[in-house]
Amino acid sequence: MSRIDCPQCGTLDQVSSVPSVYESQTSTYSGQSTGFSSGVGYARGVGPVSTFGRSTVYTSGSTSSRLADQIAPPPVPRLARPGGGCGLAILVAFVLGAAVIVLPALLTSNEPDALRSSLLVFGLLGGPFLIATVALTLKRAKERRRLRREFQEYSVVQPSLATAWSATYLCRRCHVAFLPEGALGLGGSAMAPVPAFRTLVETVARRLRGEA
Incomplete structure (x- = not known):
């Protein structure tokens, strides 16, 4: 029996390597399409005017069959970024905004308790945002450590x-x-059925690493 005969049916004619099957079941595409559009616009001092233009749309992507998705190769390692970056930027902006409101009053005031009043106002305006900023920063740091470990x-x-x-x-x-x-x-x-392909690969990989 040939080394690559199917262990279930014993034939060879329908046997192919997984990389070749995956390649045959995936494809990429790219192209462009040009079209014309017309409409009605408004020009100051003139009124409604007809508009006519040409537009080009570029498209690209890839397609794959269900079989290709089932036997896809293991992804290349890639360090993911922790989420919450936009939220953190917004919170920092609110904290800085509160500081901008309080600081001019503090610098121009001659009252003895100006510092205490300014800190009180800043605490009321920016305190909640400052606390949320610290909490989100710590959460992102924890998430970053987890992602790096994975x-x-x-x-x-x-x-x-x-x-x-x-x-x-x-x-x-x-x-x-x-x-x-x-x-x-x-x-x-x-050997494993196609739906359990990933489990098969993981089992063989463990044997390669001497873990099974």
């Missing part, structure tokens, strides 16, 4: 996942994915 952990296992993915085959007749006998020097085979 990135580092995935960066360690991703090479073995990519190797396992590249070595697997797919039988279109049986709709099963499998690692051929003796592939990658593991001395054994593995």
Whole structure:
């Protein structure tokens, strides 16, 4: 029996490597289309006028089949950014706005208790935003540490996942994915239905790392 015969049906004619199947099931596209539009505008001193113009629309993207989504390769490690950046910027803007309101009064006032009054006003105006800013900053720092830890952990296992993915085959007749006998020097085979393909890849990757 050939090394890449399907372990379920024993045939070879419908067997292909997973990378080749994935490539055949995905495609990218790009292009442009030009059109003309007309309408009615308003010109000062003239009134309603007809308008006519030309526009070009550029499009690009990719398409994939359901099978391609099921057997997609493991993603490349990428460090994600923590969320909440816009919210933090808004809170900081409110805090600075409260400071801008209070500071001129503090600098121009000659009253002995001007500092205390200004701090009180700032606390009323910007205090809640300042507290929220500190809380969100701490939350983002915690989220950043978590994302970095997950990135580092995935960066360690991703090479073995990519190797396992590249070595697997797919039988279109049986709709099963499998690692051929003796592939990658593991001395054994593995097989799973297409919906469980990711589990198969993870199992083979653990064997490559000596964890199973």
